[in-house]
Amino acid sequence: MCGIVGLFLKKDDLRPRLGDMLTDMLITMTDRGPDSAGIAIYGDAASGLKITVQSDTPDEDFAGLDAALSEALGTEVTMRVASTHAVLTLPVATETEALAFLEARGMRVMGSGESMEIYKEVGLPKDVAARFGIREMGGSHGIGHTRMATESAVTTLGAHPFSTAGDQCLVHNGSLSNHNAMRRKLAKKGVFTKTENDTEVGAAYISSRIAEGASLGEALEGTLKDLDGFFTFVTGTKNGFGVVRDPIACKPAVMAETEDYVAFASEYRAFADLPGIDAARVWEPEPATVYFWER
């Protein structure tokens, strides 16, 4: 199973409500994936790079983390802690050095980017959303996932979304059957994954194609040719989100569009509380067809 939700706002007036709407959508999808949940939210672009890190012992690990990183980089670093996650903001040019420092301190890097923040944990979607205060978060678009694990263990790092490049992330319903072969192919190109998870390979594939110069649309087209298995993918980028389903399209998907937003969900139930849903255009995305919305 697994549940996916996504929301892309076309107008600014709903921005303060993005986290609230996504939280309701995510909780509705609990039946499809009660073991872990995660969300990637694209907020206002920070004056610098945001790195989201996770720790199982946040009290110890986050105490003085910003000061230590600031000293190591020789620049100002700000930190916002939300439960087991912390978002560090620092100059874009210091990214490589900062990531090496954080990993050496044993932090798990969830993702980085100028506008993306990622929050994911083991637990019921309602508890995961509450511990990070996702309801209070604003932004332009976001994607979320409720997980029923099949391919790898129920851990924080096994939860979705997976981010394998700046401001890019992927959520997945399904299972990939050629992920080990693809993991080796990517490794030969110098693209390494951190987990045993199949979806992370899908995310790394898309990121590597984009790094090689492909557009988001081309990278998603590539998944149809190069990835084998069942998938409904929703991918987030700094400017928008994309959707693609495998040609067999067993994994459910439904979309809704109004003048105010484009929404994606595994089931219509997740749309029930969205404003103006009764008048929205609702449709099922076609198999083997790439959809994306960008601003």
Added chain:
Amino acid sequence: MPVLDMLKTELREVNATLQSAAKAKGNEAYTIENPRGAHAMAVGLDGPISVTVKGSTGYYCAGMNKLATVHVTGSAGPGVAENMMSGEVIIEGDASQYAGATGHGGLLNIKGNASSRCGISMKGIDIVVHGNIGHMSAFMAQKGNLVVLGNAGDALGDSLYEARLFVRGAVKSLGADCVEKEMRPEHLEILRGLLERAGADAKPEEFRRYGSARNLYHFNIDHADAY
């Protein structure tokens, strides 16, 4: 006309109310408000009753329907009217995967599009889709009629037995052992009746008929490639 509001009434209570009203054969007309995409709405109705669902439904709406009329004003999720025996199910919007799967009888009338696997393993049901249908529709269909006013996706009628498939638009590809067949007067008659019952604005002469080539009925080593 009794109204059941899903904001106030649990799904199990709604279904129990509809099921006992159907059994009582009072020909009552119920309205369901705020379905909010709920699964298994109005399932297992066994008797003459009319149910209008105001909004969209989730998985398996109107499953196992017998004699009842279920009218959904929005769209329906996967498996609508699955294993229907008789009666009528009307969807004003679109229907998701495997609409009318394994249906034995009755009419499933989809005013919008149906997605993949529409009428899979149908066993006597009549399905009229006013829009398009997706891939692998009527897979292993055994009996009944599938009428499509729009286009059909890949592998229409794969491994088909004796169901009749009528498509007005383009067929992307035919599945194994499915072929175009001659439209004879008796087929035009069946089609005319179905279009009329479904309130479809189309002429029987505009359709093409597809059916089984009957080569896969029995295992034949020469056909191994087709299995």
